[in-house]
Amino acid sequence: MKRKRTFGNSLSDKMVILILGLLVLTYFLFIALPIIGIFLKIEPGQVNAQLHNAAIIDAIELSLFTSGTATLIAFVLTVPTAYFMTTRNFPGKSILDTLMDLPIVLPPAVAGIVLLYAFAPKGLLGPIFNRLGLIIPGSTIAVIIAETFVASPFLLRSAKIGFENMDKDVINSAKMLSGSRLRVFFTITFPLSIRAIISGTMMTWARAMGEFGATLMFAGNLPGITQTMPLAIYVLLYSNPFGGVMLAIILIIISFSILIIIKLLEQKRFGAKK
Amino acid sequence: MIKVDSITKSFGEKKVIENLSLEVENEEILSLLGPNGCGKTTLLNLLSGLLRQDKGSVYLNDVLVSGSTGAKKVHLKPSERKIGYVFQTTSLFPHMRIQDNVAYGLQSLHFTEQEIKKRTNALLDFVGLQEYAKFYPHQLSGGQKQRIALARSLATEPQVLLLDEPVSAVDPQLRESFRLELKNYLQALKITVVYVTHNLSEAFIMSDRIAVMGNGHIEQIGNRTEIFDKPTSSYVSQFLGINTFKGKAVKTDAGLLEIDVDGKLLLAPQAPNLVGKDVIATIKPEDIMLSKSADFNFNGAQGNSVEGVITEMVQMRSNAQVTIDAGFLVKTRLSLSSIKNLGFSIGDKVYVCFNADALNVFADNSSE
Numbered sequence: 001m002k003r004k005r006t007f008g009n010s011l012s013d014k015m016v017i018l019i020l021g022l023l024v025l026t027y028f029l030f031i032a033l034p035i036i037g038i039f040l041k042i043e044p045g046q047v048n049a050q051l052h053n054a055a056i057i058d059a060i061e062l063s064l065f066t067s068g069t070a071t072l073i074a075f076v077l078t079v080p081t082a083y084f085m086t087t088r089n090f091p092g093k094s095i096l097d098t099l100m101d102l103p104i105v106l107p108p109a110v111a112g113i114v115l116l117y118a119f120a121p122k123g124l125l126g127p128i129f130n131r132l133g134l135i136i137p138g139s140t141i142a143v144i145i146a147e148t149f150v151a152s153p154f155l156l157r158s159a160k161i162g163f164e165n166m167d168k169d170v171i172n173s174a175k176m177l178s179g180s181r182l183r184v185f186f187t188i189t190f191p192l193s194i195r196a197i198i199s200g201t202m203m204t205w206a207r208a209m210g211e212f213g214a215t216l217m218f219a220g221n222l223p224g225i226t227q228t229m230p231l232a233i234y235v236l237l238y239s240n241p242f243g244g245v246m247l248a249i250i251l252i253i254i255s256f257s258i259l260i261i262i263k264l265l266e267q268k269r270f271g272a273k274k
Numbered sequence: 275m276i277k278v279d280s281i282t283k284s285f286g287e288k289k290v291i292e293n294l295s296l297e298v299e300n301e302e303i304l305s306l307l308g309p310n311g312c313g314k315t316t317l318l319n320l321l322s323g324l325l326r327q328d329k330g331s332v333y334l335n336d337v338l339v340s341g342s343t344g345a346k347k348v349h350l351k352p353s354e355r356k357i358g359y360v361f362q363t364t365s366l367f368p369h370m371r372i373q374d375n376v377a378y379g380l381q382s383l384h385f386t387e388q389e390i391k392k393r394t395n396a397l398l399d400f401v402g403l404q405e406y407a408k409f410y411p412h413q414l415s416g417g418q419k420q421r422i423a424l425a426r427s428l429a430t431e432p433q434v435l436l437l438d439e440p441v442s443a444v445d446p447q448l449r450e451s452f453r454l455e456l457k458n459y460l461q462a463l464k465i466t467v468v469y470v471t472h473n474l475s476e477a478f479i480m481s482d483r484i485a486v487m488g489n490g491h492i493e494q495i496g497n498r499t500e501i502f503d504k505p506t507s508s509y510v511s512q513f514l515g516i517n518t519f520k521g522k523a524v525k526t527d528a529g530l531l532e533i534d535v536d537g538k539l540l541l542a543p544q545a546p547n548l549v550g551k552d553v554i555a556t557i558k559p560e561d562i563m564l565s566k567s568a569d570f571n572f573n574g575a576q577g578n579s580v581e582g583v584i585t586e587m588v589q590m591r592s593n594a595q596v597t598i599d600a601g602f603l604v605k606t607r608l609s610l611s612s613i614k615n616l617g618f619s620i621g622d623k624v625y626v627c628f629n630a631d632a633l634n635v636f637a638d639n640s641s642e
Contacts, residue, residue, distance in 0.1 A: 169365035172324050172352075173423070177379035177430060179353035187378075191369050 035252060041245045050246045058224045059232035059247060066143045066228060067151075067208035073144070074152035074204050079197060082159035083185070104153045111150050112217025119145070119218070142219035143226050150214050151207035158200025162193030199262040206258045209251065275300040275466045276321065276434060279341070281330030283316055290316045291327070292490035303460055303467040305477035308487035309513065314470040315362070317487070318436045321468065322359050323352040335433060353382065358427030358435045364419035364443045366411040372422055373398070373407040379429040397425040401459070416444040417452045424459060435463070438470045453479055474514060486510045502558065504634050511556040511634075519555045519602050520638060523548040530576055530630055536601040540578050541630040552638040561632035562606035564596065564618065570627040578633070580604075580626045587613070587620055600626050 011019075050056055085097060103111060118124045119136040129136050136142050166189065174184045190197075212230040219226035221235065229247050236244035276298040283291040290313045298304045306314045319325040321332060323340060326349055331341025334357075339350045352359075366375050376397050380390045398404045401421040403414075411419055420440050427435065437456075444452045457480055460467050469480050477484050478498055485495040486509075494501060494510045505511035511518045521535035526549060531542045533553055542555060563570065570579050582600030594613055598604045604626050608618070618624065 167363060167365060169361035169363045170367060172319075172322075173359065173361060173365045173426070174367070174378065175324060176322060176352045176357065176359045176427065178382040179351050180382065183382065188367055192367075 038245060038248055038252070041242075042249070043242060046242050047246070050243050053240070053243055055223055055227075055232065055236070055240075056243050056247060059227055059229045060250065062140070062143070062224065062227065063209055063229040066140065066147055067205055067211075069144050070147035070151060070208040071155075071201060071205045073148050074155050074208075075201060078152050078156040078200075079159050082156050083163055083189070086160055086163040100156060101153050103150050104157070106150075108150060108211070108213025109217055112146065112214035115142070115146055115149060115214065115218040137218060138220045138222065138226065140219075140225055143215050143228060146214040146218045147208035147211045150211050151204045154203040154207055155197070155200035158196050158203060159193065162196025162200075163189065165196070166192055195265045199265045202258045202262050206255050209254060275302070275335060276468070277333040277336075278317075278321070279331045279333070281320060281327040281332065283313075283320060283325065283327045290490055291320065293330075294491045296485060296492055296495070298466055298468060301464050301466055302483060303469060303481045305481035305484045306468060306470045306487055307472065307474070307477040307484050307513075308493075309472055312487045313490045314472075314487055315438055318359070318438055318468065318470055321434070322357050322436055323350055323355050353430075356430070356433045358424075358430065358432035360420065360423045360427050360435070360437045360440045362439045362442055364411065364416060364423060366419055366422055366426070368411050370410075371407070372403070372409050372411070372414070375411070375422060376426045376429055378426065383430060393429065397429055400428070401425045415448075417448055417455075420444060420452070421455075421459075424456075428463070432465065434466045434468070435460070436468050436470075439472070441471070441473070441476060456480070486513060488513070505556055506636055508554050508556075508638070508640070511554075515559070515605075517557045517559065517562070517604050521553055521555055523551050523553045523635070525549055531635060533635060538580055538601050540580070540633060541576055542633040542635045543631055545635060548635060548637055553635050554638045556634045557604075557628055557632055559595075559606045561628050562604060563627045564598070564606065564608065564616070565625045565627050566616065566622075568625055570625060572627075572629060576630040578626075578628055578630060582624060582626050584618060584620050584622045584624055587618070598624060598626050 081100070085093070085100075106114075116123075116137055118126070119129065119142065120126045121130055121135060126136065134141070136145065170192070171184065171188060174188045178184055178187075209228075210230055211228070212234070215226065215228060216231060221227050221231050223232075227235070229251055233244045233247045233251075236247065276296070278294060278296040280293045280295050281291055282289065282293055294313075294317065296317075306317065308314050316325065320327050320340075326340065332339050333341075334355060338348050339355050340348060342348065366372075367378065370378070373394050377390050377394045380393055385393070394407075395404065398407055401424060403418060403421055403425070406414060406418065406422075411422070414422065420443055423440070440456065441449050441453055453476060460469075460480070467481075469477070471477050471480070481498075483495060483497050484501045486493045486501065488509045494506050496504075501510070502514060502516075505514060505516060508518045508520075519535045521533045521540070523545070524532045524534050524539070526532070526544060526546050529544050531545045531548060533540050533542055533555055535555060540555065565579070568579060568581070570577065580600045582598040582604065584596060585599045585603075586595075586597040588595045589610070590607075593607045593609045596606050596608055596613075596618070598606070606626075
């Protein structure tokens with residue numbers, strides 16, 4: 001019988017390991033070098049001045065305020081929704097499920113235009129706010145709406161996974177012993193999915209902080225009102241490059257911290273000491 | 275105590291429980307025995323109220339807890355049914371100390387702090403785990419966790435206790451001792467127990483009566499002897515590992531029923547109403563003896579002696595399962611020493627011998 005020569009057989013194990021190592025190293029450097037590179041751009045003498053630059057301070061404050069508010073709104077809306085979606089069955093559930101995940105893959109510019117048309121004074125939702133004397137597009141509220149729209153599905157997904165992965169027998173045990181749904185939720189379901197919820201909250205916060213496209217389309221780029229850190233970076237790139245670098249570094253540090261927290265949360269689980 | 279009246283439950287297209295009725299006596303320990311996927315757990319969940327049946331009613335202590343009377347529909351919450359439930363996995367609340375696990379049900383009954391403490395201690399005493407009160411579940415072994423789960427389910431003073439394969443969460447080498455321990459607890463409790471298992475010997479050890487479940491309904495219910503000596507369907511006898519043959523009842527003669535199984539005539543206890551019918555005959559492996567000579571001594575009783583050939587011998591720990599082809603396949607168990615003494619080996623010609631009394635015969639309704 002003739003032996004077939006396959007691609008894999010013609011390479012020695014050492015070669016495979018070498019090639020694999022090179023690929024891994026290339027990828028690692030591809031991600032790490034640009035990030036390390038920007039830290040090399042720091043000019044120590046300038047740091048202090050930039051931290052007193054009103055435009056930069058405004059952007060930082062606005063970003064913290066809007067992303068914080070967006071995360072809070074996302075939390076209040078998505079955690080109960082996730083619970084409902086994992087515990088109930090109803091017709092059209094999978095369609096609704098898919099729809100609610102849509103903002104994750106939607107290009108931010110599309111999210112922006114969708115929101116713009118919805119909240120424009122003559123849009124679908126605009127007239128409601130008009131009556132309250134509010135014009136949403138171009139306002140800080142628009143920033144919060146854009147960030148919530150784009151970022152909340154991360155928390156929704158994470159909370160759903162948390163609720164889904166719960167041991168059904170544990171929940172059923174609680175139901176046998178307590179007639180109060182709220183008590184079962186707050187003493188059992190919520191504490192047992194807290195890691196998934198916190199990590200989803202972190203993801204949502206990080207995404208809200210980084211929101212650029214939808215904010216630019218829907219809220220505009222008004223310093224102090226809608227100019228968040230990512231928008232400020234874009235503007236400063238031309239007028240004050242070092243200010244842009246400073247903001248970028250702040251965002252990198254925040255993002256990195258969030259990832260570390262998520263990793264720590266994933267490692268530690270209840271009863272993990274098996 | 276428990277009365278289930280023709281309940282049906284489907285999950286989508288699949289009927290899991292079909293027109294099932296069941297009664298459990300007060301303070302009785304009933305085992306629900308059946309293979310995986312036969313609907314045992316679903317039945318427990320219907321009793322407990324964690325699921326709601328599509329049709330039929332459930333009564334506890336003569337009170338309708340789920341179903342309809344007239345136009346009124348009733349479905350009591352699980353916590354309102356006075357039922358304790360021990361689940362298959364160790365379902366302790368992993369983020370709570372052992373004492374808080376046990377106290378969980380008491381807290382919803384609005385007892386005073388002191389009363390909760392007193393009762394929790396009493397329950398931990400009952401299962402002998404007082405010193406673990408401050409531990410977390412992951413610090414306990416599988417058996418200890420199930421004992422705590424039992425204590426926790428008893429906190430609300432249930433009238434009925436449901437156990438769903440509680441032994442499966444225990445390490446295999448400790449299961450035997452855990453079974454006996456659990457049996458002692460259940461007997462001490464003096465409450466009505468429904469015990470789900472797929473394990474024959476467990477059902478045998480634990481319960482007063484056994485209900486064999488198959489395909490969404492109760493195939494047979496009775497005490498141990500009734501179930502093992504007189505299975506009433508080939509499903510039950512095959513599930514119990516009993517030899518099951520299809521045959522035809524030929525005639526009655528000299529106070530015995532003669533049946534034809536694949537051309538061999540077997541004698542069975544008298545049953546005139548079966549004559550001429552297709553029947554199923556069952557015989558327990560332990561009622562079968564093997565002999566090298568045709569004239570086996572039945573000590574005066576009427577017996578069957580059928581010639582066959584040993585086709586398979588599977589060695590177990592202390593005995594071997596021997597399969598004989600006698601025109602139909604018969605399985606029996608022999609101790610390793612008797613196999614050695616009698617010098618049996620594969621291919622040997624032997625006589626399969628058993629008392630006529632030991633053969634259980636009933637009408638075969640499957641072909642109708």
